[in-house]
Amino acid sequence: MTTHSLTGKNYLNINNLKGFYVNETNNIPVKIKKLKERILEDYLLPLFTKKWNTLNENVFFIETLQKNISYYYNIYKIDELNTYHELLKVIKILIDNYQTLENYESQTKTKFNPNQVTSFIFKTAKIQLLPEYEIYDNIIGKPKKELKEKYDIDMICLIKKLMEQENITYNKIKEHVKKETSQQETKPNKK
Helix, strand or coil: CEEECCCCCEEECCCCCCCCCCCCCCCCCHHHHHHHHHHHHHHHHHHHCCCHHHHHHHHHHHHHHHHHHHHHHHHHCCCHHHHHHHHHHHHHHHHHHHHHHHHHHHHHCCCCCCCCCCCCCCCCCCCCCCHHHHHHHHHCCCCCHHHCCCCCHHHHHHHHHHHCCCCCCHHHHHHHHHHHHHHHHHCCCCC
């Protein structure tokens, strides 16, 4: 049974022998618990197990998660949320650095050996598109300028809309986009 308070927060009404309500610190809203679980499952565990493919797929959602964290912090004033916000910043930097190193290795066709004294890395700033365009490029492919191809704006809007869902993952977006593109290919052209 929950009780409502003037603070706008719902508290679990715990029966105890003290005769008064004991404010439990475990009264974290379910939305925040889910957010913390998602950060653990989609970012921290893959980081520690070095699952870079998973991190590369989930990097697109970091900005949205940070916005959600800021929103929840403004409502609930839980200091722990600031820690998660900063943690996501660090994870984003690590992913960017990994991608930079990976791009360097693919361009030079050599593997980076941290034990070599003569290794030289030329680091440039990575140009990033909006997350919905990055996901589009990863799933469908970059439009080819020489063929005068352009981004499918309807597909970009669909990806952006899907990214706003609470429990969305890269693989769910990929399935949805593949399904949508296959449906578009089977529709007859209207002329």
